[in-house]
Amino acid sequence: IELVREYIGMLxxxxxxxxxxxxxxxxxxxxxxxHQHVLIIGSPGTAKSMFASLYFSFxxxxxxxxxxxxxxxxxFLFGTPNLRKLREEGIIVYEANSYSILTANWVxxxxxxxxxxxxxxxxxxxxxxxxxxxGQTFIRVPxxxxxxxxxxxxxxxxxxxxxxxxxxxxxxxxxxxxxxEELENILLFLPPQIQTKIPLHAVEEFPxxxxxxx
Numbered sequence: 426i427e428l429v430r431e432y433i434g435m436l437x438x439x440x441x442x443x444x445x446x447x448x449x450x451x452x453x454x455x456x457x458x459x460h461q462h463v464l465i466i467g468s469p470g471t472a473k474s475m476f477a478s479l480y481f482s483f484x485x486x487x488x489x490x491x492x493x494x495x496x497x498x499x500x501f502l503f504g505t506p507n508l509r510k511l512r513e514e515g516i517i518v519y520e521a522n523s524y525s526i527l528t529a530n531w532v533x534x535x536x537x538x539x540x541x542x543x544x545x546x547x548x549x550x551x552x553x554x555x556x557x558x559x560g561q562t563f564i565r566v567p568x569x570x571x572x573x574x575x576x577x578x579x580x581x582x583x584x585x586x587x588x589x590x591x592x593x594x595x596x597x598x599x600x601x602x603x604x605x606e607e608l609e610n611i612l613l614f615l616p617p618q619i620q621t622k623i624p625l626h627a628v629e630e631f632p633x634x635x636x637x638x639x
Contacts, residue, residue: 504524
């Protein structure tokens with residue numbers, strides 16, 4: 426437990442250095458401790474994607490990043506099913522052995538609401554129960570925290586269900602609300618040097634410590 430406390434201390438000291446992202450940083454840290462997810466809404470050009478990529482770089486583990494669009498199919502998230510089994514046995518089997526959301530500890534979903542509703546629906550069980558079920562496939566996904574970003578919101582039954590999976594929802598200032606100095610700082614931003622990454626085994630114990638604190 427003391428070791429986990431030490432790593433939570435490291436987490437508290439994480440700072441991306443991005444101007445105007447104090448609330449987003451706090452939400453992301455709480456989401457990591459609780460193994461929850463963060464939705465960031467803001468206008469284009471406000472460094473949302475930069476924040477997500479930089480935040481995940483402080484941790485060990487696999488990161489899966491994707492910019493979503495309405496033309497994407499499930500293969501972009503889950504990879505392709507085993508074609509030999511499909512051809513020879515007529516069954517659909519996915520294997521969690523490639524670069525996909527199925528093997529990721531950290532997930533960055535850029536432009537969440539640009540995705541089509543079918544693809545968003547396929548994310549529900551992964552974000553909530555951490556399981557993937559298709560055909561003959563049942564996979565427990567090692568996801569800890571997902572960060573999703575979008576320039577706008579759109580509301581229907583599917584998007585409401587997806588948004589509900591993001592316990593932390595934060596809006597960042599629009600470019601009009603930034604001062605010229607703040608915008609210049611974002612444009613000239615240099616990522617901090619990361620000396621020691623927080624180990625995955627410690628992050629996996631964070632919720633246990635949080636329960637003991639409560």
